[in-house]
Amino acid sequence: MIRLTNLSKTFGTGPRAVQALKNVNLHVPRGQIHGVIGLSGAGKSTLIRCVNLLERPTTGTVEVDGQELTGLAGPALNQARHRIGMIFQHFNLLTSRTVFDNVALPLELMGVKGAEIKERVTPLLELVGLADKAKQYPAQLSGGQKQRVAIARALASRPQVLLCDEATSALDPQTTASILELLQDINQKLGLTILLITHEMEVVKTICHRVGLISGGELVEEAVVGDFFTSPRTALGRHFLNDFLELEPPRELIDRLEPQAGEHTHPVVRLAFSGDAVSTPLISRLARECGVDVSILQAKVESIQERTLGLMIAELMGGADDTRRALDYLQAHDLTVEVLGHVQRDV
DSSP, rough: EEEEEEEEEEESSSGOEEEEEEEEEEOTTOOOOEEEOOTTTTHHHHHHHTTTTSHHHHHHHEEEEEEGGGGOOHHHHHHHHTTTTEEEOOOOOOTTSSSSHHHHHHHHHHHHHHHHHHHHHHHHHHHOOOOOGOOOOOGOHHHHHHOOOOOOEEETTTOOOOEESSSTTTHHHHHHHHHHHHHHHHHHHHHHEEEEEEEEHHHHHHHHHEEEEEEEEEEEEEEEEHHHOOOOHHHHHHHHHHHTTTTTOOOOOOOOOBBBBBTTEEEEEEEEEEGGGGSHHHHHHHHOOOEHHHHHEEEEEEEETTTEEEEEEEEESSOOOHHHHHHHHHHHHOOOEEEEEEOOOOO
C-alpha cells in the first residue's frame, strides 16, 4: 500500500545543507498499522510528510496503492492526496467552525454539496463518538475530543491511508489509550492502512503490527513489534526498550561495572525471555547444571500484544569457566543475552 524507495530529503544547499532522510526504504502492506519511532530530530516528521508530499523528497520515490506520487503535480497530486488522510499532534482545527463544519471542510474543498456532506459527516461523528458535539466549537472540547474531530476530518475524503504525526503526544495517558483504541477500531472496521510516527513505545506496543526505528535520517531497524520488543538488533533499539521497561541495574552497581572481564570478576547480564522460555525454569537449571549462583537484581513480565516477554537483570557468580559455560547455556536456549559489564567478586 505504501512503498518508499531510496527516499532522501535534503534541506538547504551547500555547506549548510542538512540531510534529513538518507535512502529510506519502507513498505507498509494494506491494512497494517506501521509505527516509526525515533529520538527528536531523527527525521520522523520529515518522513511522514514525504508520504503525501507535504515535503517533496530530494531523491527517491513514494508509491501509495501502486501510484507513484513523486511523479505528480498540481490537480493530479491534489486528487491523489484525497486518498491520504493525516492527523497532527496539535489537532489543527479551525476555531471559528463547529465540530460538524471542521469535519466537513475537506468535502467542501472537494466540491461536495450540502446534502451529501451531511450524509458523510454524520456517520463519521458517530464513529468517533462525537455525535452529540456536532454544534460545539473546538474551545468547548477536551484534547481527546479535539483529536477525535481531527480523525473524523481526516476520514471525510474516504482515504485508503491515514498518517499520524505524533497524534497522541499532547494527550494524557488515559486519553491516549482511548485514541489508540479508536485508531485500532478504524483500522479493523475500514481496513485503513495507518502509518504513524511517535517517540512513545507504549503507542507501538499497543496498536502497531510492525515498527521501524529511525536515527540520523536512516531506517536502522525494522521488525514485527513482538520481535522488536523481544530482541532489538541495534543499541538504539535496546535503549528505547530499556527506557520503556525501566529495567536498569541499580546505580551503585552501574558505578562498579567494568567493560572487560578480569581475573576476579563475574558478568552482569540482561536477559529477555519470550515464548516457552518465559514459563521454563531456566535459571534454576542454569544454577544446577553450570555451577553458578544467580543473583536476580530486577525482573518483570510484559504482555506485548499476544506475546509474553520476560526480562531480568542478574549477576552470574562463579569461576571464569563456570560463568562462560552459563552464558553459552543461556544463548543456546534462545534467550536474548546482553552482558552489561563485569563486577569484582569476593575472593
